[in-house]
Amino acid sequence: MDLTLSADELAFRDDFRAWIADHHPGSPPSNVEERYYWRLEWLRELNRGGFAAMHWPSEYGGRGATAMLNAVFFTELARAGAPIPANHIATFMAGPTIMQWGTQEQKERYLAPMLRADNVWCQGFSEPGAGSDLAAVATFAAREGDEFVVNGQKVWTSEAQYAHFCLLVTRTDRSVAQHKGLTYFILDMSSPGITRRPLRQLTGESEFNELFFDNVRIPASSVIGEVGNGWRVAMTTLMHERSMIGAGYGIRLRNYLTVVESHLRAHGLLDDPIVADRFTDLEIRTRALELSALRQISEAQARGSVGSEGSILKLMWSDTYSRLAEFAIETVGPDALEDASGWAWEYLRSRASTIEGGTSDILRNIVADRVLGLPRAR
Amino acid sequence: MRFMLSDEQSAIQDMAREVLAAESTFDRVRSAGEERQYDSELWALQRSMGWPGVGVPQRWGGQGLGLVELSVIAEECGYACSSTPLLGTILAATSLVSAASSEQCERYLPSLAAGEVRGAVALTADSTPVPDAGEAGLIVVLEGSGGRVSLQPAQPVETIDPTLRYGRVVDPSAGEPLNQSPIAYDSTLVVVSAHQLGLAQRALDLSVAYTSVREQFGVPVATFQAVSHRLAQAHVDLTAARSLVYHAAWAVQVGDSEASASAARAKAWLAEASRTVTGSAIHAHGGIGFTWEANLHWLFKRATMLGPYLGGARQHRSRLLDMLGTAQTTSHETDHS
Ligand SMILES: Cc1cc2nc3c(=O)[nH]c(=O)nc-3n(C[C@H](O)[C@H](O)[C@H](O)COP(=O)(O)OP(=O)(O)OC[C@H]3O[C@@H](n4cnc5c(N)ncnc54)[C@H](O)[C@@H]3O)c2cc1C
Numbered sequence: 001m002d003l004t005l006s007a008d009e010l011a012f013r014d015d016f017r018a019w020i021a022d023h024h025p026g027s028p029p030s031n032v033e034e035r036y037y038w039r040l041e042w043l044r045e046l047n048r049g050g051f052a053a054m055h056w057p058s059e060y061g062g063r064g065a066t067a068m069l070n071a072v073f074f075t076e077l078a079r080a081g082a083p084i085p086a087n088h089i090a091t092f093m094a095g096p097t098i099m100q101w102g103t104q105e106q107k108e109r110y111l112a113p114m115l116r117a118d119n120v121w122c123q124g125f126s127e128p129g130a131g132s133d134l135a136a137v138a139t140f141a142a143r144e145g146d147e148f149v150v151n152g153q154k155v156w157t158s159e160a161q162y163a164h165f166c167l168l169v170t171r172t173d174r175s176v177a178q179h180k181g182l183t184y185f186i187l188d189m190s191s192p193g194i195t196r197r198p199l200r201q202l203t204g205e206s207e208f209n210e211l212f213f214d215n216v217r218i219p220a221s222s223v224i225g226e227v228g229n230g231w232r233v234a235m236t237t238l239m240h241e242r243s244m245i246g247a248g249y250g251i252r253l254r255n256y257l258t259v260v261e262s263h264l265r266a267h268g269l270l271d272d273p274i275v276a277d278r279f280t281d282l283e284i285r286t287r288a289l290e291l292s293a294l295r296q297i298s299e300a301q302a303r304g305s306v307g308s309e310g311s312i313l314k315l316m317w318s319d320t321y322s323r324l325a326e327f328a329i330e331t332v333g334p335d336a337l338e339d340a341s342g343w344a345w346e347y348l349r350s351r352a353s354t355i356e357g358g359t360s361d362i363l364r365n366i367v368a369d370r371v372l373g374l375p376r377a378r
Numbered sequence: 379m380r381f382m383l384s385d386e387q388s389a390i391q392d393m394a395r396e397v398l399a400a401e402s403t404f405d406r407v408r409s410a411g412e413e414r415q416y417d418s419e420l421w422a423l424q425r426s427m428g429w430p431g432v433g434v435p436q437r438w439g440g441q442g443l444g445l446v447e448l449s450v451i452a453e454e455c456g457y458a459c460s461s462t463p464l465l466g467t468i469l470a471a472t473s474l475v476s477a478a479s480s481e482q483c484e485r486y487l488p489s490l491a492a493g494e495v496r497g498a499v500a501l502t503a504d505s506t507p508v509p510d511a512g513e514a515g516l517i518v519v520l521e522g523s524g525g526r527v528s529l530q531p532a533q534p535v536e537t538i539d540p541t542l543r544y545g546r547v548v549d550p551s552a553g554e555p556l557n558q559s560p561i562a563y564d565s566t567l568v569v570v571s572a573h574q575l576g577l578a579q580r581a582l583d584l585s586v587a588y589t590s591v592r593e594q595f596g597v598p599v600a601t602f603q604a605v606s607h608r609l610a611q612a613h614v615d616l617t618a619a620r621s622l623v624y625h626a627a628w629a630v631q632v633g634d635s636e637a638s639a640s641a642a643r644a645k646a647w648l649a650e651a652s653r654t655v656t657g658s659a660i661h662a663h664g665g666i667g668f669t670w671e672a673n674l675h676w677l678f679k680r681a682t683m684l685g686p687y688l689g690g691a692r693q694h695r696s697r698l699l700d701m702l703g704t705a706q707t708t709s710h711e712t713d714h715s
Contacts, residue, residue: 288618368606377601
């Protein structure tokens with residue numbers, strides 16, 4: 001047990017801290033689209049500094065960094081008030097999935113451009129009839145020679161409005177058990193037959209979209225990890241997604257907590273013992289999440305594999321985030337609910353946290369089944 | 379950074395779990411509780427293995443291990459809900475190691491480390507029944523960052539947890555003064571929190587096992603989400619608990635700047651989580667859970683008793699807030715300099 005940073009970790013931290021100080025992107029634009037491109041530019045800048053995908057092996061342009069070094073990376077970003085770079089679907093989800101399941105040719109073609117932000121990626125998993133029950137995907141890819149022809153619909157596809165490629169889960173065989181008939185593709189978003197429509201979220205902004213496929217042709221060389229193996233490939237993507245949300249966003253929660261704390265102190269609100277008690281409970285939850293991320297990284301490193309722990313971190317994150325947002329609204333007072341206030345935005349945005357990346361109910365199922373080993377009903 | 383037990387620490391944990399699984403069965407816990415007497419056979423065994431002196435330096439007859447190892451032992455004793463004066467004795471020894479003069483150490487530690495004298499730790503400003511004080515030969519009374527060591531017997535108190543002998547300090551001003559040492563209090567908070575973690579972990583493990591085999595409506599009850607989600611949430615809360623406890627153990631052991639805050643967080647969280655999880659386990663067992671024979675109540679009762687001991691959740695949150703305020707001022711100062 002040693003919770004101090006190792007010499008390597010310290011050296012990296014100091015190096016990166018100094019680098020951010022020189023390259024800080026400043027404060028975010030308020031428009032959602034401008035904000036996206038601003039975060040994409042930040043990815044390019046990080047890449048020029050060699051920080052875009054620390055956890056990737058060096059042969060693909062990363063640093064072969066340990067998950068722990070990656071946690072230091074997120075901690076330093078948060079500490080400096082710098083954003084998480086855009087295109088995380090590429091760097092944290094598509095990249096690792098292609099590294100695990102892709103062919104040599106696919107790795108060479110897709111990985112390096114992700115880091116340069118030449119390509120933006122989106123995740124086409126959810127459908128109107130297949131959300132929590134991902135295996136029920138109905139979008140169909142029919143084989144025609146060395147191509148597949150895709151028809152169907154995806155929904156809640158974040159960042160599809162900017163995307164060049166999509167991680168697409170489709171059905172290719174209706175005659176076998178649901179999760180055995182799935183195939184995972186890389187879809188070129190410039191292919192004919194794709195319609196993208198932004199969906200307006202309860203914040204008023206549009207981060208996510210719906211996608212319609214009308215006889216969209218995908219070359220068979222774009223299958224990731226074999227026809228019929230889509231379920232397992234999708235699980236790889238989801239495991240990386242939850243770890244990233246849990247560790248990456250979890251570490252960031254501290255910033256929000258600090259903003260709330262500064263407000264409370266500046267207005268003497270912590271003199272109210274009930275407010276003080278609730279705030280401190282949230283501080284403990286935030287610290288517990290940070291520490292649990294570090295502990296799980298240590299354990300995964302020792303074991304040599306990522307497990308279902310990402311689900312636990314994601315549960316802690318969404319729970320603490322929602323509580324903190326509710327607490328802020330209650331204690332800051334009526335000004336917090338004005339339309340343009342940052343408090344209102346966080347409050348509204350936090351409602352997505354228990355849904356995106358697997359709902360909290362689904363994650364509790366995962367903890368029950370795979371961590372506690374309870375018998376399953378479904 | 380490596381936030382997990384070392385191989386040696388895991389070996390201590392495995393050994394303790396194995397010994398207690400054999401020698402501190404619930405039958406033994408129950409008969410100790412029913413007779414309102416410690417399990418003397420188990421206490422003799424714990425003494426022979428040197429457990430009372432795990433955290434005592436070797437020159438005073440102990441094993442000289444750190445707070446992490448001590449927490450591992452305390453957690454396992456909680457897991458077994460064992461009925462011996464070990465908790466109070468290691469708390470007293472630990473606080474003396476950091477707050478006693480070397481002359482006092484010389485005088486008191488060897489007999490505590492050998493388990494010849496049983497100890498307990500109380501807070502002055504507190505009438506909460508003190509575990510193991512009922513039959514303790516030595517009581518450390520902490521006050522602020524100082525305290526006293528007293529040989530005056532406490533007033534025994536019968537509580538809802540008859541597996542430990544509780545007591546109240548009669549005269550907090552009796553005995554000799556100790557040195558100032560915040561570590562004494564922080565260490566005791568960590569050890570008690572670790573013990574509470576063990577109680578809760580056992581309750582969860584029992585619930586997982588029981589609900590996996592108990593059938594209703596033709597299926598194991600764990601297949602109902604109302605049941606499995608309750609247990610999944612308990613696991614999430616104990617994940618947080620484990621992170622807080624072992625971070626605090628490490629931080630206090632190495633004198634990290636976050637040590638006191640971390641100990642306060644651990645105690646605040648466990649004071650509530652330990653009671654909630656053990657209580658939840660009773661519910662998950664149905665009617666059986668409410669019986670004397672089901673044994674869950676021993677865990678629940680001890681978790682309840684230890685909640686307010688050495689300060690409850692609200693008290694530690696309030697302490698933590700003061701520490702955070704100070705930390706904030708300090709870091710602003712350094713930012714400007
Ligand atoms: C902001 C945001 C961004 C998103 N981005 C993407 C994206 O980029 N790509 C993508 O593919 N998807 C994305 N999603 C979709 C997200 O993954 C799904 O919304 C989620 O998996 C839930 O599916 P659903 O919406 O169909 O809800 P449903 O599955 O219909 O769930 C409805 C309710 O039923 C509960 N429920 C369902 N099944 C069970 C069960 N077995 N046990 C207990 N309760 C159950 C759920 O918890 C929920 O409360 C995004 C969602 C949001 C909110």
